[in-house]
Amino acid sequence: MAANLFLLAVLTITTTFSLAIASDPSPLQDFCVGVKMSPVFVNGLVCEDPKLAKPEDFFFAGLDKPGNTSNPLGSMVTPVFAGQLPGLNTLGISLARIDFEPYGLNPPHTHPRATEILTVLEGSLYVGFVTSNPGNRLFAKVLRKGDVFVFPQGLVHFQLNSGEGDAVAIAALSSQNPGVITVANAVFGAKPPILDDVLAKAFKLDKKTVDWLQAQFWMDNN
Numbered sequence: 001m002a003a004n005l006f007l008l009a010v011l012t013i014t015t016t017f018s019l020a021i022a023s024d025p026s027p028l029q030d031f032c033v034g035v036k037m038s039p040v041f042v043n044g045l046v047c048e049d050p051k052l053a054k055p056e057d058f059f060f061a062g063l064d065k066p067g068n069t070s071n072p073l074g075s076m077v078t079p080v081f082a083g084q085l086p087g088l089n090t091l092g093i094s095l096a097r098i099d100f101e102p103y104g105l106n107p108p109h110t111h112p113r114a115t116e117i118l119t120v121l122e123g124s125l126y127v128g129f130v131t132s133n134p135g136n137r138l139f140a141k142v143l144r145k146g147d148v149f150v151f152p153q154g155l156v157h158f159q160l161n162s163g164e165g166d167a168v169a170i171a172a173l174s175s176q177n178p179g180v181i182t183v184a185n186a187v188f189g190a191k192p193p194i195l196d197d198v199l200a201k202a203f204k205l206d207k208k209t210v211d212w213l214q215a216q217f218w219m220d221n222n
């Protein structure tokens, strides 16, 4: 009987107070325009005095301009995160423009703090994400202008321009500062380098190949 009451109490508590945190923590004021130069470390950026806030703090211009895709991957991410738009601080949302030259690739990467929803403005993209273990299922699709695809938080995903012309996409992310871990860069471009025994065994490669991979230039494209 006592055990049943306990279970009932637990059930009541969990259903009453169940909370889904699916983005950055909620703000505790209307806004908190971020100040970059602060000796204080907080979760996000320190707030500017709200009395000093101005429309420009909530504004960013230039997303009409294509990113420079003249790089080995043939893609460029133009972020509009809290670092570029200080009014985004504490609001749990951000935006990016992604440009692709023909066959340009936004290589496999994850955003540790954000789900991403993407729409294609021009061209077509082969996009996909892979689920976590067990399974590592691939969910992939070719997107055309106007199509929308969502990449769940933390999962490895990619976008490849599969068309003949340039491609442009806009992505919204559920964090003011989504972060990015590009898989190949993190693994083969870590500084200082990961011991090649680790990578040879993990990737079923001989150490020569690992050393060659580690000697490549790993560009951060976002």
Ligand SMILES: *[C@@H]1O[C@H](CO)[C@@H](O)[C@H](O)[C@H]1NC(C)=O
Residues within 6 Å of the ligand: 068, 069, 070, 071
């Ligand atoms: C684009 O990037 C390349 C390589 O960094 C550079 O040489 C070129 O001048 C850039 N183009 C523009 C328009 O900024």
